[in-house]
Each structure stands twice: as C-alpha cells, then as structure tokens.
Amino acid sequence: xxxxxxxxxxxxxxxxxxxxxxxxxxxxxxxxxxxxxxxxxxxxxxxxxxxxxxxxxxxxxxxxxxxxxxxxxxxxxxxxxxxxxxxxxxxxxxxxxxxxxxxxxxxxxxxxxxxxxxxxxxxxxxxxxxxxxxxxxxxxxxxxxxxxxxxxxxxxxxxxxxxxxxxxxxxxxxxxxxxxxxxxxxxxxxxxxxxxxxxxxxxxxxxxxxxxxxxxxxxxxxxxxxxxxxxxxxxxxxxxxxxxxxxxxxxxxxxxxxxxxxxxxxxxxxxxxxxxxxx
Amino acid sequence: xxxxxxxxxxxxxxxxxxxxxxxxxxxxxxxxxxxxxxxxxxxxxxxxxxxxxxxxxxxxxxxxxxxxxxxxxxxxxxxxxxxxxxxxxxxxxxxxxxxxxxxxxxxxxxxxxxxxxxxxxxxxxxxxxxxxxxxxxxxxxxxxxxxxxxxxxxxxxxxxxxxxxxxxxxxxxxxxxxxxxxxxxxxxxxxxxxxxxxxxxxxxxxxxxxxxxxxxxxxxxxxxxxxxxxxxxxxxxxxxxxxxxxxxxxxxxxxxxxxxxxxxxxxxxxxxxxxxxxxxxxxxxxxxxxxxxxxxxxxxxxxxxxxxxxxxxxxxxxxxxxxxxxxxxxxxxxxxxxxxxxxxxxxxxxxxxxxxxxxxxxx
Numbered sequence: 001x002x003x004x005x006x007x008x009x010x011x012x013x014x015x016x017x018x019x020x021x022x023x024x025x026x027x028x029x030x031x032x033x034x035x036x037x038x039x040x041x042x043x044x045x046x047x048x049x050x051x052x053x054x055x056x057x058x059x060x061x062x063x064x065x066x067x068x069x070x071x072x073x074x075x076x077x078x079x080x081x082x083x084x085x086x087x088x089x090x091x092x093x094x095x096x097x098x099x100x101x102x103x104x105x106x107x108x109x110x111x112x113x114x115x116x117x118x119x120x121x122x123x124x125x126x127x128x129x130x131x132x133x134x135x136x137x138x139x140x141x142x143x144x145x146x147x148x149x150x151x152x153x154x155x156x157x158x159x160x161x162x163x164x165x166x167x168x169x170x171x172x173x174x175x176x177x178x179x180x181x182x183x184x185x186x187x188x189x190x191x192x193x194x195x196x197x198x199x200x201x202x203x204x205x206x207x208x209x210x211x212x213x214x215x216x217x218x219x220x221x222x223x224x225x226x227x228x229x230x231x232x233x234x235x236x237x238x239x240x241x242x243x244x245x246x247x248x249x250x251x252x253x254x255x256x257x258x259x260x261x262x263x264x265x266x267x268x269x270x271x272x273x274x275x276x277x278x279x
Numbered sequence: 280x281x282x283x284x285x286x287x288x289x290x291x292x293x294x295x296x297x298x299x300x301x302x303x304x305x306x307x308x309x310x311x312x313x314x315x316x317x318x319x320x321x322x323x324x325x326x327x328x329x330x331x332x333x334x335x336x337x338x339x340x341x342x343x344x345x346x347x348x349x350x351x352x353x354x355x356x357x358x359x360x361x362x363x364x365x366x367x368x369x370x371x372x373x374x375x376x377x378x379x380x381x382x383x384x385x386x387x388x389x390x391x392x393x394x395x396x397x398x399x400x401x402x403x404x405x406x407x408x409x410x411x412x413x414x415x416x417x418x419x420x421x422x423x424x425x426x427x428x429x430x431x432x433x434x435x436x437x438x439x440x441x442x443x444x445x446x447x448x449x450x451x452x453x454x455x456x457x458x459x460x461x462x463x464x465x466x467x468x469x470x471x472x473x474x475x476x477x478x479x480x481x482x483x484x485x486x487x488x489x490x491x492x493x494x495x496x497x498x499x500x501x502x503x504x505x506x507x508x509x510x511x512x513x514x515x516x517x518x519x520x521x522x523x524x525x526x527x528x529x530x531x532x533x534x535x536x537x538x539x540x541x542x543x544x545x546x547x548x549x550x551x552x553x554x555x556x557x558x559x560x561x562x563x564x565x566x567x568x569x570x571x572x573x574x575x576x577x578x579x580x581x582x583x584x585x586x587x588x589x590x591x592x593x594x595x596x597x598x599x600x601x602x603x604x605x606x607x608x609x610x611x612x613x614x615x616x617x618x619x620x621x622x623x624x625x626x627x628x629x630x631x632x633x634x635x636x637x638x639x640x641x642x
Contacts (some may be wrong), residue, residue, distance in 0.1 A: 051535075052532060052536075072539065072540050076537050081535070081536035082536075083530065083532030084532070085530060085532070086529050086530045087530045087533075088529070089528045093295075095298025095299045096300055096584070099299060100526065100537070106522075108522075110309060111306065111311050111313045112312055112313045112521075113309065113313050117299070153536070
C-alpha cells in the first residue's frame with residue numbers, strides 16, 4: 001500500500017464543488033506530476049493531499065491514517081509542501097529562513113540543535129544556495145529565492161514532498177533548473193515528489209508518474225510514455241496536437257497543431273474548459 | 280524596510296558571514312536555546328530606560344523628590360511623607376503606565392504580525408474606539424462609577440475585537456482585509472461615540488472627553504492589580520506561542536506545511552491581543568498610537584526579523600512612561616493627558632509610515 005492516497009474525496013470551497021468522488025494514489029518513490037487545464041482541480045487536489053483543505057467527504061490517508069486526525073507536527077515530519085506563494089519576512093537571511101524548516105523537529109527546549117544546523121547546511125548545499133547563506137532573502141533573484149524555499153522544505157526532512165507549481169513566474173532556464181533539482185531529490189535522495197505543473201512537456205519529461213485531471217476527475221494516470229497521446233491531450237486540454245519523441249530524452253513531446261489545422265471546434269472546446277472556475 | 284546593517288556586516292559573496300542570527304547555547308542533555316544577542320541587548324537597555332524614566336517620573340510633580348530619595352523610599356527607607364507620596368500616589372500611576380505600555384506594545388506586535396501589516400494595529404482597527412464606546416455607554420447612559428466604566432471599556436473592546444474577527448475572517452486572513460474591516464468598524468464606532476457625547480449632559484461629557492484622551496491621572500493600585508494579573512497569564516501564553524507566530528509570518532500555507540495549527544494559533548493570539556489592548560484601554564483610556572509605534576520602533580532597534588514580542592513590550596512600557604513624563608514636564612501635572620502626547624508623536628509616525636509604505640509600493 002502506498003503512503004499517500006486520497007479515497008473518494010469530494011473537494012469544495014464553501015458551496016463550490018471542485019471534485020467529487022476523486023481517488024488518487026501517489027506511488028511510493030515516484031516523481032508524480034499532476035497536470036490538467038486551469039480549474040481542473042489540480043492545486044485543490046494537492047491542497048487536500050497536504051491536509052490544507054479538508055475533504056467534505058472521503059478521506060486522505062497518510063501511512064494508513066486519516067491525515068486530519070494526525071498531530072500537525074507529526075504530519076509535517078512526514079510530508080512537506082512548497083506552496084505557491086510564501087512570504088519572506090523582512091530582513092531575514094537565507095540561513096535563517098531555511099532554518100525555519102526545522103520547526104516540526106523543534107520544541108521550546110530544543111530550539112537549534114547541532115543536528116538542525118547540519119541538516120540546514122546540507123539542504124542549502126543540495127539546492128545550491130550554500131554561498132547565499134548569509135544574504136538577505138529580499139535581495140535574491142526569483143530563481144534563487146525559489147531554491148531557498150525548496151531548501152526550507154528540504155530541511156523539514158520529509159520523505160514526501162509536495163510542490164504546488166514550483167516553476168511559475170520563473171524564466172525558462174530557472175524552470176529547468178528547479179525541475180532538475182526535483183529530479184535530483186527524487187533520484188538521489190529517494191524522496192517521493194508530487195508536483196503540480198502547467199507545462200505538459202515538462203511534466204512528460206520529468207515525471208515518472210503522471211496524473212491527468214479534467215473537471216475534477218482523473219482522465220488517465222501512468223508513466224508519461226504510456227499515457228501521453230494526441231488523443232489524451234485533446235481529451236484533457238481540448239487541444240489538437242502531435243505527440244512526437246523528445247529528441248533529448250525520448251519522452252513524449254507535445255507539439256500543438258498549427259492554427260490553420262485546428263478548427264473552430266478545437267478552440268471552442270479549449271475555451272469551454274478554461275472558464276469553469278478556479279483551481 | 281530593509282536593514283542596511285546586514286549589508287555592511289556582510290563581506291563578499293563567499294565570506295563566512297553569519298547565516299544564522301544570534302548564538303546558540305547547547306547542553307549535553309540535548310537542550311538547545313537560541314539567543315539573539317542584539318535583541319537581548321535592546322531589551323536590557325529598554326528596561327533600564329523604563330526604570331530610569333519611572334524613577335524620574337515618580338520624583339516629578341507639585342512636590343518634587345530627588346531620584347536618590349525616590350530609590351531609597353521604594354526600597355523602604357524613606358520618611359513617612361515621601362512614603363505616602365511615592366507608594367500611594369505616584370508609584371501605582373507609574374506602574375499602570377508601565378503595564379499599559381507593555382500591554383499595548385505586545386498587543387500591537389501581535390496584531391501587526393497576525394495581519395502581516397504594520398498598519399494592522401489596534402489603533403487603526405478601532406479597538407480603542409470600541410473600548411471608548413463601552414466606557415461612554417456607562418458614563419452617559421448609566422452615569423456609572425469608575426469601576427463600571429472600566430468594565431464597560433473592557434466589554435466594548437472585546438465586542439469590537441470579536442466583531443472584527445467575525446467580519447474579516449473568511450478562510451484565513453488577508454492583511455489588508457483585516458485593516459480595511461478595522462477601519463470600517465472604527466468609523467462606525469466613532470460615529471456612535473460622537474452621538475453618545477451629544478446625548479450627554481455637561482458633567483458627563485467633560486468626564487467622557489477626559490477619558491477619551493487617555494490619561495494616567497489619578498490611577499491607583501485598583502488599576503494595577505487587574506492589569507498585573509492579566510499580564511501574568513497572557514504574557515507567558517503569548518510568548519509560548521511566539522515560535523508558531525513566527526512561522527505564521529511566512530503565510531498560512533507555509534505555516535500549515537510546517538505543522539502549525541494555523542487557525543487555533545491565530546485565534547488564541549488574537550484573543551490575547553484583544554484582551555491585552557482592551558484591559559490597557561480600560562485602565563488608562565485609549566492612549567493612542569503606542570500599539571502602532573512600539574513594535575515598529577523595537578524592530579528598528581533589534582533589526583531582527585520576526586514579531587519581536589518582548590522588545591515591543593519593553594518599548595511600549597518605555598514610550599508610555601517617557602510620554603507621561605514629557606506631558607507633565609511640559610504642561611505640569613494633570614494638565615495634558617499622556618494620550619495627547621502619544622497621539623501627536625504617533626500621528627507623525629503614522630504619516631511617515633504611510634509615506635514609506637507607499638514608496639515601497641505596498642499601498
């Protein structure tokens with residue numbers, strides 16, 4: 001049995017239902033990527049998996065226990081999350097910010113053990129921000145800052161790490177940079193990663209397990225090579241395309257059809273799926 | 280609001296600067312405590328300043344007493360006359376000042392940290408006005424005595440705090456929503472207060488206006504004890520949750536991810552902040568702007584990220600006692616209530632804050 005799963009969850013904000021009777025398994029030791037059009041519920045699903053959103057029915061299980069019933073700090077020692085937006089306090093150094101990731105392991109009398117310091121230094125080293133340790137977070141570039149937040153999540157030392165659109169707002173080289181880092185964490189440190197990504201090609205290249213969502217239900221899941229086809233992309237995103245082999249990695253590469261080749265119906269379908277609500 | 284000193288202390292990019300603030304004390308038994316040396320120094324200096332100002336303030340008045348006599352009297356070696364003036368008349372007033380200042384400073388620091396906004400302090404949110412409304416109802420409608428006015432102010436502050444919480448909280452807080460709701464509540468309550476004053480007869484109106492300015496005149500031991508008891512409970516409770524509050528600063532999601540029980544912590548700390556502010560206001564009237572300025576000034580001094588709770592508390596106490604001394608010194612005892620002094624100073628500070636916030640693009 002896998003460590004993290006959602007069983008028949010219904011996810012809703014107030015009265016607005018995003019997903020009903022949704023079941024998802026996160027395979028252990030996978031790099032799972034959740035994709036889907038805007039408003040398909042992918043971020044909502046991630047919020048539910050990280051116990052930030054309580055399902056209105058069904059349950060999210062972590063190590064066989066209902067996640068909401070577990071002590072908050074215990075969950076935080078097993079499952080980390082990099083949210084879409086975090087606020088760096090004014091005047092904080094990189095080292096101190098990454099150090100805050102140790103919170104679930106600390107207490108009133110155990111505020112900063114030598115182990116904490118060692119793990120924080122390791123986290124900074126493995127995300128390549130060790131040289132920035134004494135810099136102020138306010139002064140960093142967007143790409144550096146995202147690495148710092150990832151370092152903080154790493155310092156939490158959780159076997160499971162959830163990332164909500166970690167590449168948004170980054171330049172292409174920083175996007176690849178962050179994804180490479182994720183792949184490294186997955187391959188070398190053996191962590192289970194779950195990420196929400198916008199870019200289908202990034203997802204197909206980096207994921208070992210892909211979950212395609214549309215309107216709150218799973219359309220397909222499995223290894224990108226097995227499931228990413230022109231038919232799936234059309235079904236999920238309403239986009240006509242070709243799927244070719246990525247010349248670099250051999251993974252599926254989605255090439256949207258030229259504008260003239262796409263009929264009005266394709267565009268209409270895409271707009272229809274885009275405007276449903278917020279994800 | 281950058282802290283330029285860090286740039287000066289920092290060497291070139293690869294220098295062995297200090298990535299972690301403060302020092303760590305570790306014992307063999309696995310205990311480890313982090314001490315922010317600079318913040319600790321600031322706290323110590325502020326305490327010394329508050330005590331010195333208190334001694335001077337006790338010596339100030341129609342019957343001046345030199346500082347040395349004040350000290351010996353406090354230690355129990357004064358003559359009977361000085362003992363009466365110091366222990367019965369002036370010491371309780373100064374203690375009320377210290378406690379009210381500390382409570383306002385702490386309450387302000389909590390509100391600003393919870394709203395993640397320097398403007399999110401009780402002054403702007405209308406808690407002071409709420410307490411005033413409670414007091415005015417008692418004064419104008421019931422002609423109640425001092426104790427009843429105090430209870431009225433306390434109730435008014437608590438009701439206002441609850442109203443702001445109920446109106447502003449919808450699936451977690453957004454800093455500006457709290458501030459905007461607070462400004463709205465504040466406007467409504469101010470209107471109610473104005474109406475109550477117009478309804479009052481001359482004597483009640485005069486009493487109400489004095490109360491509304493915020494003053495330490497005639498405060499005695501009966502104001503000290505409730506403040507002291509409440510602080511004894513709330514301060515440890517708040518400080519025990521300081522680490523959670525620090526995590527909350529980074530956003531609800533991040534705090535959740537780190538294992539903080541976000542809503543519970545916020546509700547607890549907000550309730551504590553409302554209680555502290557309401558009790559302080561009930562004791563001294565709505566002393567303006569201490570809650571707004573003290574946390575920010577403390578932060579400038581410690582240059583430490585985070586809510587700076589203890590420094591804000593000490594800064595509030597120092598500010599209030601110094602302001603009380605200044606008002607007595609400049610205008611004579613019983614002339615200018617301390618709230619007028621803090622109001623003028625704080626108003627200027629608020630303008631400065633608005634200008635810098637605007638420049639930083641946050642408004």
